[in-house]
Amino acid sequence: MGLFDKIRGELVDIIEWTDDSRDTIVWRFPRYDNEIKMGAQLTVRESQVAVFINEGQLADTFTPGMHRLETQNMPILSTLKGWKHGFSSPFKAEVYFVNTRQFTDMKWGTKNPIILRDPEFGMVRIRAFGAFSMRVVDAPKLLRELAGTDPQFRTEEVEDYLRQMIVGRIASALARAEVPMLDLAADQHSIGERLAPLLSEDLASYGLAIPKFIISNISLPPEVEAALDKRTQMGMLGDLNQYSQFQAANAMEAAAKNPNGGAGEGLGLGMGIAAGQQMAQALSPQQQQQQQPAPQQYAPPPAAPAQPGPPPLPQQDQWYIGVNGQQLGPFDLTGLAAQVSAGNLTPTTLVWKAQLPAWTAAGQVPELAPVLSSAPPPLPPG
Structure with missing residues (x-):
């Protein structure tokens, strides 16, 4: 091989790039100090732009296609090199291929919650995350502002900066949208479409654009989500007064099936029923005013009207007893003794007279102790 062939072999005559990294x-x-031969073939594929740098200065930009490097199709570089009259000598230049396709595997998310003012819930903290696509729209600006002399500029080198800029924009965008928190999910797409051109405008000085911006999810703190779940359950219950009455009826039925239950269970049952009724009254006061109070199961008889004439002879107390959900009476002490013999009056039977504030178990009324003790003892076993 002659000297001329050796020098010619060191000249670059094919310049191209196929991307196999996706990022x-x-x-x-x-180039490795090899000189580019005048007349070499430059292949720029679709989604690529080739930029020539001569002595640190941007010379020429080539769009997709096949180019033969000659002085007539490199006007800027020809002027810089001072070629005259079509002089075709080798030259040295750095060639950068810029990928102009969309990079779609970009993610974003808010590390810290965004505080918004909601018309229904007041101050609310939310988080959001999603994806976006990025592409190069001005290769020379990208080289000047971001890539510089990096031989392989990847998406990871600019992705963090893009995320920070997006988070700064998303907060103001959600605040300006003035969409109620419960309707944000329905407006995620429209908010993303409005943000894409704003982000592209911010990145125009770097030669980048955001063609697509997606909000995948907007979430609330766990405690707020739990409160919303409770509110949803309350909405599904409907009339809380009717619900509390239904719960009270179920509790009474359960107590009837378990007559030997302890006093603690009865106390807890009463507190539960009272709490349900108080909640219903607090949450629906107007409805409570419209409804009439439910009649008591064992209502005491009305007082007899006063009769003219001498006062009546003193009489014994009139007692009433509750047996199997029915009110029996009135009875005097003799009549109560007969009810003991009949098995209708036991220490657990509910009794009432005018001096008692409410129905009370017979075993808890001291003056009925003689009556209850009058019951005959059980028969001896045969």
Whole structure:
């Protein structure tokens, strides 16, 4: 091989790049001090732009297609090199291939919650996350502002900056949208479409654009979600007064099936029923005013009207007893003794007279102790 052939073999005559990384934005063609032959073939594929740098200065930009490097199709570089009259000598230049396709595997999310003023819930903290696509729209600006002389500029080198800028924009965008918190999910798409051009405008000075911006989810703190779940359950219950009455009826039925239950269970049952009724009254006061109070199961008889004439002879107390959900009476002490013999009056039977504030178990009324003790003893076993 002659000297001329050796020198000719060191000249670059084919310049091209095929991307196999899927995350490379800028790739510098490896020249290794070899000179580019005048008349060499430059292949720029779709979604690529080739940028020539001569002595640190941007010279020429080539769009997709096949180019033969000659002085007539490199006007800027020809002026810089001072070629005259079509002089075709080898030259040295750095060639950067810029990927102009969309990079769609970009993610974003809010590390800290965003505080919004909601018309229904007041101050609310929310989080959001999603995805976006990025592409190069001005290769020279990208090289000047971000890539520089990096031989392989990847998406990871600019992704963090893009996320920070997006988070700064998303907070103001959600605040300006003035959409109620419960309706944000329905407006996620429209908010993303409004943000995409705003982000592209911010990135125009870097030669980048955001063609697509997606809000995948907007979430609330766990405690707020739990409160919303409770509110949803309350809405599903409907009339809380009717619900409390239904719960009280179920509790009474359960107590009837378990007559030997302890006093603690009865106390807890009463407190539960009272709490349900108080909640219903607090949450629906107007409805409570419209409804009439439910009649008591064992209502005491009305007092007899006063009769003219001499006062009546003193009489014994009139007693009433509750047996199997029915009110029996009135009875005097003799009549109560007969009810003991009949098995209708036991220490657990509810009794009432005018001096008692409410129905009370017979075993808890001291003056009925003689009556209850008058019951005959059980028969001896045969």
